[in-house]
Amino acid sequence: MxxxxxxxxxxxxxxxxxxxxxxxxxxxxxxxxxxxxxxxxxxxxxxxxxFDSKRELFEGLLLREFRLVSRAWLDSVEADKEAGSLGSMYRAILSAQHESELMMAIYRQDPKVLGSYLHAEDNIFERAYSQSVHVRFVEQMQAAGVIRQDIDAQVISHVMDIVDYGFVSIGELKEPEQIPSHEETIELIGQMLDRALTPAEGVDREKGRAVIRRLIDEYDEILAQLMGQGDE
Amino acid sequence: MxxxxxxxxxxxxxxxxxxxxxxxxxxxxxxxxxxxxxxxxxxxxxxxxxFDSKRELFEGLLLREFRLVSRAWLDSVEADKEAGSLGSMYRAILSAQHESELMMAIYRQDPKVLGSYLHAEDNIFERAYSQSVHVRFVEQMQAAGVIRQDIDAQVISHVMDIVDYGFVSIGELKEPEQIPSHEETIELIGQMLDRALTPAEGVDREKGRAVIRRLIDEYDEILAQLMGQGDE
DNA sequence: GTTTGACCAAAAAAACGATTTCGGTCATAC
DNA sequence: GTATGACCGAAATCGTTTTTTTGGTCAAAC
Structure with a gap:
């Protein structure tokens, strides 16, 4: 081959x-x-x-997008030698998401784009969300010493979800001209996370990157599984 | 009287x-x-x-709610002697909003609640948003030394909008059982803002509170004006 | 072995009038 | 003077039929 x-x-x-x-x-x-x-x-x-049906075509598209964005995230983390802090990694994922209009629509669960699929039974989102990847991300980052361990992972993960959801959805609320460049926005968000959640004793950046690699592997497996389910 | x-x-x-x-x-x-x-x-x-019409009844309701929530915000800031830092004030406003289901619906522009009024021409939101109260809040806080001055007020205000919008909207995305208590959530958000945006040299809390008082006065005036427009 | 597009059943949309609901008014009652 | 609810026209909803569109198939063409 x-x-x-x-x-x-x-x-x-x-x-x-x-x-x-x-x-x-x-x-x-x-x-x-x-x-x-x-x-x-x-x-x-x-x-x-x-594809066997329009629905499976769409699910194939969704899965491809999940993979593309997670790949872009990983690449950007690997490319940046400074990366490894929580803020820099969160910045990278916001950037990666922001590059893809489809991914933005998925994250904000936009009915205009996802239409009837959004409420179709057994859709891919229900299956994907049941895996709580975000909480596991925070837990592993805590274990690696990249995030403070004195705050509940559930809460940290939830605040990150709030920021993420707000970030991809704010365009529905504000006119484009009222929105500053997403680089500046992402930069500040990253700073906030770093300052609030980095342990006082500093972090081992390579450990942070290692967590990302492991998580993306896990994530790929979940996607492959979802892909498999769709084929039945 | x-x-x-x-x-x-x-x-x-x-x-x-x-x-x-x-x-x-x-x-x-x-x-x-x-x-x-x-x-x-x-x-x-x-x-x-x-009320002259159903629409004006609703606008009266909206304005009352704006006033009630801003009043609750002010009261909670005045009551808390520790208040004055950006984080504590932001926590207070998130709390005040969270108390009112109507206010939550307004902030997330929920079509299920606001219905056709949402897209009615010249509605109260368009008029209210044209005043950029959030940016002015940040600018005045910067002038009072409560927020770092080396970051653009537009960007800070935008990130705060993102967090706020995410906070009131996340319920549309997640099931209630996946959401931690809002006290914990608000606490962490406040910490993030404090750590990222407080100037290194510390703040004069009374100055922060003074800004709030002035802003609420301004805000009351804007509301009174909106009220007046509605009467024509 | 591949690829196509005419074809079909099912679903969605449009058309249409009949019926009900609703915002707003005002003559009447208190 | 104050408050009410029967009443009105406009608009929305409903029930039904007709028309169009759409996802999916497969015999025929390449």
Whole structure:
């Protein structure tokens, strides 16, 4: 096996790219399979060679996005030699999320984009949220000495969720011109976390990065599992 | 004039109380004037002796709530001798907001509660937001030496908006059992703000409280103005 | 072996009138 | 003077039928 993609993989990528753009723009319900096929330059039948249904196509798209964003997060943490503090890692994940309009819509559970899928039974979000990855992230960071251990992990994780949810959702509330650059915003958020949650005795940055690597591995497994479930 | 309310004032209060409970529960659109009258124990006609329309009744309710919450905020700041730091004041306002279900719905711009009023033209929110009270709050706090002056007030204010919006909206995303007590949550948020935004040289708490007093006065004026506009 | 697009049943949307509900008014009662 | 609720027109809701759209299939074409 070489690293070049097969013809099929390239076509699947084109389909998902087309679906992503259309769904972000018009929403899941208002985007038809026909339109996705046209935008991807394939026939409608071809889509069903890759996915069993519109729903599974969408779930494939969601899973790809989860993976892409977590990969981007990991890369940015690995690339930054200064990284390892809680703030720098949180900044990295906010940045990674912010790059993807689809990911933003997912995190804020935007009904305009996710449409009827949002309330479809047994959807991927229910399954994904039942794993409490955020709490585990904080617990492992505490164990690694990157986060103060005198505050309950549940509470820390919840405040981080609040900030994250506010960050991706604030665009629904404010006009674009009232919003400062997201670099400045993210910078300040990172500072706040660092100053409030870093232990007094300082941190071993490499340990923090090690936690991220381990967590992303875990996360990939969860995604693979979700992928598997979808196939049945 | 004595401090006892007139009969009319008492009736207006009963009407607003009834409206508040029904609207929080069933939403603006699904609550009828008839139901409000019944719940308040008055006739429908009586309602129109106090308000020119259903819309103005609702705006009266909104303005009363703004005033009540800002008053509760001020009281809690005045009562707490330790208050004056940014964190303690922010904690107080989150608490005050959290006490009022209606205020929570307003801050998260909940369509289930605010219904068609949310997109009604020239609604009170548009007018209220055009005044950038949050930015002015931060600027005055910086001038009083309670907040670091080396960070742009716009950015600080925006991050505080993000936290606030996330705080009142997170209930839409998570199940109640996944949410820690709001006391713990608020406590940590306050710590984060204090540690990240307090100047190194420490603060004069009384100066901070003085800013609050001045701001609430300003705010009352803005509300009075909005009230006036509504009457035309 | 691949790919396509005409085709189908099911679901959604539109059309439409009948019916009910609702915000607001005002003649009447107190 | 104050308060009420029957009353009105506008608007929303409902029930039903018709029309259009859409997800998914598969015989035919390549």
């Amino acid at each position: 070489s690293n070049s993609e097969t013809k099929e993989q390239r076509r699947e990528k084109r389909i998902l790219d087309a679906a992503s753009e259309l769904i972000v723009r018009f929403g899941y319900d208002k985007t038809t399979v026909r339109e996705i096929a046209d935008a991807a330059g394939v026939s409608k039948g071809a889509i069903y060679l890759h | 004595s401090n006892s309310e007139t009969k009319e004032q008492r009736r207006e209060k009963r009407i607003l109380d009834a409206a508040s409970e029904l609207i929080v529960r069933f939403g603006y659109d699904k609550t009828t004037v008839r139901e409000i009258a019944d719940a308040a124990g008055v006739s429908k006609g009586a309602i129109y002796l106090h």
